Amino acid sequence: MREQQAVTIVMIEDDGGHALLIEKNIRRAGVNNRIEGFTSGGAALDYLLTSAEKPDSDAYLILLDLNLPDVSGIDILRKVKEHPVLRSTPVVVLTTTDDKSEIQRCYDLGCNVYITKPVNYENFAQAIKQLGMFFMVMRVPEVAA
Amino acid sequence: MLPAKRKSLLQTALLATGFGVLVLVCLVSVWLVREAANSGDLVADTLSYTADLATLQAEVRQAESGQRGYLLTGEAPYLRDYEAATRKVGPTLGHLRELTEDRPRRQKLLADLEPQISAKMAELAHTIDLAKAGQRTAALDIVNSQSGFEIMAEVNARIAAMIARAEGVLREDTDDADRATVMLFAVLTIGLFVIATLAVISLSVLRRSARETEQAYVLLAQANEDLEDRIAERTADLQEANDEIQRFAYIVSHDLRSPLVNIMGFTSELEALRDDLMALIDGRQAEGGQNQGVLPPVNETTLRRDYNEALAFIKSSISKMDRLINAILHLSRAGRRQFTAQPVDLNQLLTEIAASLAHRLQEEGIALNVSSLPQVTSDRLALEQVFSNLLDNAIKYMRNNIPGRIDVTVTDTMTHYLISVSDNGRGIAQSDLERIFDLFRRAGVQDRPGEGIGLAHVRTLVRRLGGSIKVDSTPDQGTTFTVALPKRWTPAR
Numbered sequence: 328m329r330e331q332q333a334v335t336i337v338m339i340e341d342d343g344g345h346a347l348l349i350e351k352n353i354r355r356a357g358v359n360n361r362i363e364g365f366t367s368g369g370a371a372l373d374y375l376l377t378s379a380e381k382p383d384s385d386a387y388l389i390l391l392d393l394n395l396p397d398v399s400g401i402d403i404l405r406k407v408k409e410h411p412v413l414r415s416t417p418v419v420v421l422t423t424t425d426d427k428s429e430i431q432r433c434y435d436l437g438c439n440v441y442i443t444k445p446v447n448y449e450n451f452a453q454a455i456k457q458l459g460m461f462f463m464v465m466r467v468p469e470v471a472a
Numbered sequence: 473m474l475p476a477k478r479k480s481l482l483q484t485a486l487l488a489t490g491f492g493v494l495v496l497v498c499l500v501s502v503w504l505v506r507e508a509a510n511s512g513d514l515v516a517d518t519l520s521y522t523a524d525l526a527t528l529q530a531e532v533r534q535a536e537s538g539q540r541g542y543l544l545t546g547e548a549p550y551l552r553d554y555e556a557a558t559r560k561v562g563p564t565l566g567h568l569r570e571l572t573e574d575r576p577r578r579q580k581l582l583a584d585l586e587p588q589i590s591a592k593m594a595e596l597a598h599t600i601d602l603a604k605a606g607q608r609t610a611a612l613d614i615v616n617s618q619s620g621f622e623i624m625a626e627v628n629a630r631i632a633a634m635i636a637r638a639e640g641v642l643r644e645d646t647d648d649a650d651r652a653t654v655m656l657f658a659v660l661t662i663g664l665f666v667i668a669t670l671a672v673i674s675l676s677v678l679r680r681s682a683r684e685t686e687q688a689y690v691l692l693a694q695a696n697e698d699l700e701d702r703i704a705e706r707t708a709d710l711q712e713a714n715d716e717i718q719r720f721a722y723i724v725s726h727d728l729r730s731p732l733v734n735i736m737g738f739t740s741e742l743e744a745l746r747d748d749l750m751a752l753i754d755g756r757q758a759e760g761g762q763n764q765g766v767l768p769p770v771n772e773t774t775l776r777r778d779y780n781e782a783l784a785f786i787k788s789s790i791s792k793m794d795r796l797i798n799a800i801l802h803l804s805r806a807g808r809r810q811f812t813a814q815p816v817d818l819n820q821l822l823t824e825i826a827a828s829l830a831h832r833l834q835e836e837g838i839a840l841n842v843s844s845l846p847q848v849t850s851d852r853l854a855l856e857q858v859f860s861n862l863l864d865n866a867i868k869y870m871r872n873n874i875p876g877r878i879d880v881t882v883t884d885t886m887t888h889y890l891i892s893v894s895d896n897g898r899g900i901a902q903s904d905l906e907r908i909f910d911l912f913r914r915a916g917v918q919d920r921p922g923e924g925i926g927l928a929h930v931r932t933l934v935r936r937l938g939g940s941i942k943v944d945s946t947p948d949q950g951t952t953f954t955v956a957l958p959k960r961w962t963p964a965r
Binding site: 342343345351394398423424444449452454 | 739788
């Protein structure tokens with residue numbers, strides 16, 4: 328997201344506290360992009376799908392927690408990667424589980440990065456900051472709607 | 473059906489008897505054959521004996537006729553005949569003596585005969601000598617006298633008697649031999665018959681034994697199959713329970729970890745804020761003095777906001793963890809409470825629950841119809857919790873725009889009652905039908921209060937009551953939960 332591309336970070340995280348901590352640390356890494364937070368998978372999907380229809384939509388980067396109460400995060404990942412327009416959106420899975428089969432599944436479904444949220448906050452903050460720095464250098468594809 | 477030990481004893485007895493009979497038959501046969509051989513020998517001896525006696529007689533007669541001829545004619549051929557016959561008498565007697573060596577009676581008879589023979593031969597020799605010496609008349613005189621004739625008659629009589637006696641013995645011996653043969657035949661036949669009978673009995677015993685063994689095998693195979701089926705059933709049950717525990721552990725570990733991340737995170741934030749706060753305080757204190765501009769001024773508003781925010785999150789996270797742990801304890805306790813089986817009138821139960829929900833039903837404009845429900849034997853409190861929860865959910869997840877309707881109906885199967893709670897609410901997506909029973913999980917639009925505990929609890933309760941629960945739903949049309957309860961349930965299993 329060099330030169331501050333018009334990339335909106337869609338954060339799908341049901342826990343308000345987590346969402347805030349992630350936002351704080353991303354900002355501390357120097358990322359100034361707009362962050363849209365959603366606490367339910369359903370709402371996030373609606374938002375993404377309607378945006379994908381629009382001709383002039385932003386490029387997106389999705390931060391996805393798998394542990395959503397209403398829909399399975401895996402389902403959201405699958406739906407995004409099966410959508411003709413949204414499939415090119417980078418998806419960063421950021422979740423508490425470090426189960427190997429789960430990680431494999433996410434990658435099989437097409438997630439771009441899988442990060443395990445550390446319980447230890449320092450590591451957590453560090454990881455988010457590094458993610459932020461990663462965001463600073465990565466390029467996100469233009470949305471071809 | 474004889475017990476195995478008795479059976480094998482019987483079989484051994486049969487075999488032993490058969491073998492014994494066989495051995496007996498053999499021995500008897502051997503004995504009889506020897507007897508027959510013996511008799512045969514005796515017969516042969518006797519025949520030889522009689523033949524020799526006849527030969528002896530003939531030889532003496534031949535000598536006599538030679539003598540007569542010579543005496544009458546004086547011709548040499550008659551002399552030759554006489555001499556030839558005389559020469560043969562000795563050896564024949566010798567042979568007879570051999571034959572009678574082990575027959576004392578015969579020996580005696582022979583011993584009595586021999587002097588007569590000798591006398592006769594001596595008489596003949598005498599006359600011949602006389603005739604050879606030219607005294608034919610003297611010789612003829614001797615012949616004419618009866619002495620020679622008497623001796624010959626004596627000899628004939630004795631020989632005839634001896635032959636007759638021998639023939640009698642011969643008949644006896646032959647009879648003996650015949651009898652022996654007949655007995656042999658009889659023994660062989662009887663023996664064969666007995667062995668055949670024993671063999672048949674043994675065979676039938678074996679056959680029956682084999683049939684019984686086969687039956688036992690079939691039963692065993694069947695029992696095995698049944699066992700395998702039951703094991704498969706139990707294993708499936710265990711597997712299901714195990715899977716549920718795994719899911720439970722997974723969910724619990726996640727849902728408890730989440731607030732923890734918050735607590736730790738915002739504690740760290742507070743630490744960072746503390747430094748800023750200290751700076752602010754120092755700045756304030758130095759306001760009156762000269763120490764201005766040493767530290768950059770801290771934005772007081774942001775500080776206040778961040779501080780409150782951090783505290784709020786910490787507190788809410790703590791209470792969330794508390795709620796979650798309570799829910800888990802509640803669930804576990806429900807799993808451990810002692811259930812009792814009593815007759816429960818479901819009609820009455822549902823009426824009571826409906827009464828407690830009456831206010832909400834009226835408020836939401838929901839119609840609740842409960843059809844005639846049967847009586848079951850089960851735990852009353854558990855059933856109350858199950859149906860309260862199902863009705864509560866039905867009320868909670870109605871559609872906003874149409875009058876709500878909940879129906880409670882029952883179906884009767886042989887062993888179970890299937891009680892359905894149907895609503896015309898917002899429905900549940902197909903992919904969520906299993907999820908909703910998981911702890912702390914919910915589905916659909918999240919606009920209603922709840923922890924996502926209810927259905928997990930309901931399932932645990934229903935399971936403990938020996939039943940099962942399943943759900944059917946069409947999104948935007950309605951949902952039906954069906955609880956299968958055994959008609960008569962007992963807690964001990």
